[in-house]
Amino acid sequence: MKKSFVYILKCIDNTYYTGITSNLENRLFQHSSGFYKNSYTYKRRPVTMVFYTEFIDINLAIEKEKQIKKWSRVKKEALINGDYDDLVNLAKKKFE
Template identity: 50%
Template sequence: MSEEPGAHVYMLLCADGSYYVGSARLGLERRLSEHNHGTYGGYTTKRRPVELVWSQHFLDITDAVAVERQIKGWSRAKKEALIKGDYGEIQVLAKRRT
């Protein structure tokens, strides 16, 4: 089975209620499993189990990395609007920041 080209940007809800944003180049299900097994250590290791709450696929890896970095800088409220698919709320929240 060949891997899908490009990469996924994803957001996880951690057991402590925090969000983690990352990208997966070798398959989203594989990466989720790695987080839940603590394969590489890091932020999610002590916050397991994690649950996938949002993801988007990008054919161009550079686009995925740019979106990942952008979302990592967002407020919790903006991340939650993205999870809900409330793009109007994302725009409102973006305008509040000055």
């Protein structure tokens, strides 16, 4: 089975970019070199990989990438820092 990776980059403007790839090393090179001029990271270089995780099921990887993209900055930082127990408590909640 082919591996897939979900990754998070920290950009020079202190924003995060979440993506998915089957070749992590090549994709990081593409982000760093500005290979795609219309990409989010092109004008936010240099970028630093701050998190990645590996999947065997591409469908699960796509689902997780979409999920992480919706997360708040604080929740992404908890994931990046390995504070997994905090992730549940950082879900967006509406209080009336």
